[in-house]
Each structure stands twice: as C-alpha cells, then as structure tokens.
Amino acid sequence: MPNHWFEFLKKxxxxxxxxxxxxxxxxxxxxxxxxxxxxxxxxRQQDGFVHAGVIATMAxxxxxxxSFTTVSEKFRILTVEFKINYFKPATGPLIICRSKVIxxxxxxxxxxxxxxxxxxxxEKLVSKGMFTQIAVxxxxxxx
Amino acid sequence: MPNHWFEFLKKxxxxxxxxxxxxxxxxxxxxxxxxxxxxxxxxRQQDGFVHAGVIATMAxxxxxxxSFTTVSEKFRILTVEFKINYFKPATGPLIICRSKVIxxxxxxxxxxxxxxxxxxxxEKLVSKGMFTQIAVxxxxxxx
Amino acid sequence: MPNHWFEFLKKxxxxxxxxxxxxxxxxxxxxxxxxxxxxxxxxRQQDGFVHAGVIATMAxxxxxxxSFTTVSEKFRILTVEFKINYFKPATGPLIICRSKVIxxxxxxxxxxxxxxxxxxxxEKLVSKGMFTQIAVxxxxxxx
Amino acid sequence: MPNHWFEFLKKxxxxxxxxxxxxxxxxxxxxxxxxxxxxxxxxRQQDGFVHAGVIATMAxxxxxxxSFTTVSEKFRILTVEFKINYFKPATGPLIICRSKVIxxxxxxxxxxxxxxxxxxxxEKLVSKGMFTQIAVxxxxxxx
Numbered sequence: 295m296p297n298h299w300f301e302f303l304k305k306x307x308x309x310x311x312x313x314x315x316x317x318x319x320x321x322x323x324x325x326x327x328x329x330x331x332x333x334x335x336x337x338r339q340q341d342g343f344v345h346a347g348v349i350a351t352m353a354x355x356x357x358x359x360x361s362f363t364t365v366s367e368k369f370r371i372l373t374v375e376f377k378i379n380y381f382k383p384a385t386g387p388l389i390i391c392r393s394k395v396i397x398x399x400x401x402x403x404x405x406x407x408x409x410x411x412x413x414x415x416x417e418k419l420v421s422k423g424m425f426t427q428i429a430v431x432x433x434x435x436x437x
Numbered sequence: 438m439p440n441h442w443f444e445f446l447k448k449x450x451x452x453x454x455x456x457x458x459x460x461x462x463x464x465x466x467x468x469x470x471x472x473x474x475x476x477x478x479x480x481r482q483q484d485g486f487v488h489a490g491v492i493a494t495m496a497x498x499x500x501x502x503x504s505f506t507t508v509s510e511k512f513r514i515l516t517v518e519f520k521i522n523y524f525k526p527a528t529g530p531l532i533i534c535r536s537k538v539i540x541x542x543x544x545x546x547x548x549x550x551x552x553x554x555x556x557x558x559x560e561k562l563v564s565k566g567m568f569t570q571i572a573v574x575x576x577x578x579x580x
Numbered sequence: 581m582p583n584h585w586f587e588f589l590k591k592x593x594x595x596x597x598x599x600x601x602x603x604x605x606x607x608x609x610x611x612x613x614x615x616x617x618x619x620x621x622x623x624r625q626q627d628g629f630v631h632a633g634v635i636a637t638m639a640x641x642x643x644x645x646x647s648f649t650t651v652s653e654k655f656r657i658l659t660v661e662f663k664i665n666y667f668k669p670a671t672g673p674l675i676i677c678r679s680k681v682i683x684x685x686x687x688x689x690x691x692x693x694x695x696x697x698x699x700x701x702x703e704k705l706v707s708k709g710m711f712t713q714i715a716v717x718x719x720x721x722x723x
Numbered sequence: 724m725p726n727h728w729f730e731f732l733k734k735x736x737x738x739x740x741x742x743x744x745x746x747x748x749x750x751x752x753x754x755x756x757x758x759x760x761x762x763x764x765x766x767r768q769q770d771g772f773v774h775a776g777v778i779a780t781m782a783x784x785x786x787x788x789x790s791f792t793t794v795s796e797k798f799r800i801l802t803v804e805f806k807i808n809y810f811k812p813a814t815g816p817l818i819i820c821r822s823k824v825i826x827x828x829x830x831x832x833x834x835x836x837x838x839x840x841x842x843x844x845x846e847k848l849v850s851k852g853m854f855t856q857i858a859v860x861x862x863x864x865x866x
Contacts, residue, residue, distance in 0.1 A: 311488035314479040336457040339498075341578055345454035346497050346516040351490025355482075358489075373489040374688065375712055377520035377663055377806035379833050379853060381826040396851065397810040402660065402714075404808050404851075422825065422833075424808060424853060426661055426712065428688075435484050517831065518855055520663035520806055522690050522710060524683040539708065540667040545803065545857075547665050547708075565682065565690075567665060567710060569804055569855065571831075597774035600765040622743040625784075627864050631740035632802040633780025640775050641768075659775040663806035721770050 302367070303327075303359060312355050315348065325395040327360040333386030344384040344411070349421050352391045353378055353407035357425040360393040361403040369429045371403065378423030384411035389420075396424075403427045445510070446470075446502060455498050458491065468538040470503040476529030487527040487554070492564050495534045496521055496550035500568040503536040504546040512572045514546065521566030527554035532563075539567075546570045588653070589613075589645060598641050601634065611681040613646040619672030630670040630697070635707050638677045639664055639693035643711040646679040647689040655715045657689065664709030670697035675706075682710075689713045731796070732756075732788060741784050744777065754824040756789040762815030773813040773840070778850050781820045782807055782836035786854040789822040790832040798858045800832065807852030813840035825853075832856045 304319045307329070315337070321328040331337070331352060339345040354376055361371045390410045397404040409421040447462045450472070458480070464471040474480070474495060482488040497519055504514045533553045540547040552564040590605045593615070601623070607614040617623070617638060625631040640659055647657045676696045683690040695707040733748045736758070744766070750757040760766070760781060768774040783805055790800045819839045826833040838850040 306483060309483050310481040311479060311491055312482075315490075336454060338453040339455075340449060340452050341513055345494065346501075346519075347458075347490065347494025348454055350493045350497065350519075351488065354489050354493065370484055372526075373523050375520065375522040375661065375690075375710075376489075376493075377518065377853065379518040379826070379855060380516050381828070381833065383515075397808070397848070399810070404661075404810065419826070422853070424661075424806065424851070426808060518804065518833075518853075520710065522683070522712060524685070524690065540665070540705070542667070547667065547804075562683070565710070567663065567708070567804075569665060592769060595769050596767040597765060597777055598768075601776075622740060624739040625741075626735060626738050627799055631780065632783050632805075633744075633776065634740055636779045636783065636805075637774065637776025640779065644775075656770055658812075659809050661806065661808040662775075662779075663804065665804040666802050669801075 303362065307359055311351065315351060317352055317355065320390070322359070322363060324363050325360060325398065327356050327363065327393045329356045329391050331389040333389060344386060344389060346380060349384060349409050350378050352389065353409055353421065353423045354425060356391040357393040357405035357407045358427060360395050360405045361427050364395060364398055364403065365429050368432055370432050370435055371427045372430055374426040374428050376423055376425040378421060380421050382418060382420045384420040385413070386411060388412040390417065401429055403429065446505060450502055454494065458494060460495055460498065463533070465502070465506060467506050468503060468541060469536070470499050470506065471533065471535045472499045474532040476532060487529060487532060489523060492527060492552050493521050495532065496552055496564065496566045497568060499534040500536040500548035500550045501570060503538050503548045504570050507538060507541055507546065508572050511575055513575050513578055514570045515573055517569040517571050519566055519568040521564060523564050525561060525563045527563040529554060529556070531555040533560065544572055546572060589648065593645055597637065601637060603638055603641065606676070608645070608649060610649050611646060611684060612679070613642050613649065614676065614678045615642045617675045619675060630672060630675060632666060635670060635695050636664050638675065639695055639707065639709045640711060642677040643679040643691035643693045644713060646681050646691045647713050650681060650684055650689065651715050654718055656718050656721055657713045658716055660712040660714050662709055662711040664707060666707050668704060668706050670706040671699065672697060674698040676703065687715055689715060732791065736788055740780065744780060746781055746784065751788070751792060753792050754789060754827060755822070756785050756792065757819065757821045758785045760818045762818060773815060773818060775809060778813060778838050779807050781818065782838055782850065782852045783854060785820040786822040786834035786836045787856060789824050789834045790856050793824060793827055793832065794858050797861055799861050799864055800856045801859055803855040803857050805852055805854040807850060809850050811847060811849045813849040815840060815842065817841040819846065830858055832858060
C-alpha cells in the first residue's frame, strides 16, 4: 500500500461519529485495519461496562476500513449487514479492534473484527463480529 | 406497567454512551420500547449518512430496554449477540427506533428493532435487527 | 402474479435438497412464500427435536422463493448470508414456514422467515431468521 | 480427550438428519470438530450448487459437536442462534467443515465453522459461520 494511501485512510477514518467516539488508528495494511479507544465514562452503559454500541461501532468501522484498503479512492464501502457476539464485559481502560477481510469479492466484501479489552498490558477477547459490505463507486452515492 | 417503572426506565435509559449519543425515550410498554434521535453532524459518517454504529447502538439499546420491561428491578439485560441489516442510507433529520420482544424466555430474550429515518413527517425503514439478550441478576454482575 | 408463474415456482421449489428433505409449497404471492414439512425421524437430532439444520434449510429456501417472486424468470436468487434464532424445540408433527421480503432492493433482497411447529392445530413460533440474498442473471451463473 | 469419548462422539454425531445428509466425522479434539460430505445430487439446489441448507446444517452440527467436546456426557448442546455467510458457490465433489470453539463459557458457548469445497485436492473456502449454543443438562431436556 502506498504511504499516501495509508495517510489518507488514517485521516479519513476519524470523521463524524468515529471522531466523536474517539477511535484512533493503530495500523493499516492490505485487507487489515486496527484501531484503539481510550475508554471514558461516556463510553459506558448503566453497569459500568463499555457499551455494546461502542464495541459494535468500532468493529463495524474498523472492518469497513479493512475493506477500504482493497479498493481505489473512487470507491466507498457501505455496510450491508453485520452480526456481533459479546463474550465478556469490556471494562478497559483500553480497547483494541483488529479487523481483516476474509472474503475479498470485487463488489461484496466480508470482514471480521476481534475486539480486545486491555488492562495492565493483558488483552482479553471480548467480542467478535462478521461484516458484509458493498463497494460502491463514489459517484453513485447521492446524499 | 406501573408508572414509577416507566419513569425509572426513561431515566435509566439515558446514561453513559446513550446519553452521549443523544437518544430520547418515546414510549415504554410491556415488551415494547421506542426512542428517537435528532441527527447532528457528529452522528454521520464520511459520506454524510447516519453512521451504521449510531443505528446499531440505538437498535441494541432500545431492544435491551424492551426486554428490561419484562423483568423486575433486580435484573439487568446484557447483549449476547445481535445481527442488523441496513436497507437504505439514513439521512434524518430525525431517527426513530421501535423495538419489541419476540421471544420472552425467562433467561434468554430475543427482541427486534426497526429503525426509521424521518423527513417531512415521512418515515422510511432504513434498518432492522435481531438481538439475543440474557437477563442477569444485578447482584451477579461484578465490574 | 400470473398463474403459470405460481405453478413454475411450486415445481421449481422442490428439486434436489429441498425435495430430499420433503418440503411442500403452501402459498406463493408477490414477496411471500409459505411451505410445510411433515416431520419424520430423519428430520430429527439426537434429542428427538427437529434438527436446527432442517429448520434453517426450510427458512432459507422458503425466503429465497419469496424473493424469487419479485424477479423475472431470467434471474436466480442466491443467499449472501443469513442469521436465525431458535426459540423453542420443534417437535412437529408438522412444521410450517412463512417468509416475506422486507426490503425489496433491485439487486439485494432481505427476507424474513418465521417457522412454526404445529401440533393438534396449535401453532408455536419456534424460530425466526433474516436472509440477505442477491438477484443474479441466470446467464451469469456458471457451474 | 479419552478415546472412548471420541468414539462416542463419532457414533453420536451420525444420527437422524445428519446421518440422512451423509456427514462423516474426520476429527474430534478438545474444542475442535471436523467433518466431511461426499456431494450427491440430493445435496444440490436448482443451479447445481450444494444447497445453502446443506452447508448451514453441516456448519451448525459440526460446531455443536466442537462444543460437545467441552462438556461431560450429562450435558447436551442446543443452538441458540447462528449466522452464516456464503462466499462462493460450492460444487464439491467433497465438502469439509472445520469447527472450533472461540468462547468456551460454562453455559454459553460460541463456535465458528469454516466450510471448504474440495476438488482435485484443492480446498476453496466457501462459507463461514458463528454459532451461539447453550449447554443444557440432559435431565432438563423434555421432549
């Protein structure tokens, strides 16, 4: 992957809702994307755990950028559907998401995300999801 | 449902991440919960649509409270897993989520959420999801 | 729907694996398909319940034909992915599946299936699933 | 895993619907189960591909037995829900399914299955699914 594309991905990733949530980019390679989040109170649910929606958003967005590494800048990646399982409560203080494309179709991509809660340097797998996405030419997207 | 329970649910719903997102409660009945969101720029993704993560969070959280109407205050509802489909881009300016419990097991609950983008009073179904949840006694939850 | 199309669907439905399983067509309308199965020992799992795979197959196949009612004979419907929940064990002696298209996109279809176990005329909802399908021109399908 | 347990699993696996389908056991280890199927015409759908239901059944059943290796003979594994993606059409003549438990909770298990179509010794990944199961004491199962 050319370096300017990596820089573009890192910048493009943190707009709108993902920027609002506070996700940061750790790694971008062909078919691979990794991000992290420093957990704040605003990310928690009523019992103090990281909200399932934060984890789903992180897993969806990171997997979308994993697929975005496989297309040219003329394309966008939209989520068709996803499924996510929650294994254990995530408490942080750090959350890491590792995504990879597992079926790199020309139009339909399938990616996986694994989410880890990190405490004292120990990673605990808290969630895993599968994401079906579609690559759409930017010019075909109308707001 | 006793009125104090409805008032409790409305207050309990908007803490942490859901409060941060800006969800509001529209309706709470036995097995049913409905919420809305006024769409701001912070809810959008790179193409200007409401982010899939906002919709997933709203659908997950609202369905969790639909199930929460079926248990006593001694229980909490945790998400085991969910699956969500995105039909059309959501642009707002208002998003409504309607959730209902479709299998009210004693321990395992399954709920559905339908998410609508509302513009000029016209509702468009943009997303639907199925959520598997588990009812856990509050005393068994350890942070 | 023209009558010859209904007759074609009924005949086309019961080939290969679905015929082997023994599914029968109850109803075909635009966006709707319903089937039934008389439960035999060969449909059960080790505990005597109808096997999850029988129910998944029935729910997938019936939803595929619900989508098939929306396209011309030049198209085929292939399953992209699905998710299914099991609510209660199904024991029969009759199983009914009711499917409908809930998002009728030109290329991507989303359908739902509800599966009922029927005993003494009483229907019990035992399973529900969501199916993402793609309409492909027959000429583009190569074995 | 004691050898008599492996022999029991192999025998127990092929009853009812799985026996009817023709699945065979390749491997059983702690958290792992692998099976194969020689594709016959009765396993195909209208276009000649292996039916999505055959693949779903194989993936569900094999993953259930992967979880079954983690409990004592007093327990049974029931499917709560699953999600499966189809990447490419499967044509055979051989199908292999490899399942492993990815979250080995005491009561709730999550397993994954990967399904491969094998032709001339070359394996092609055609499908992947995630399965949520529950371990239930045999005495609590009532037909």
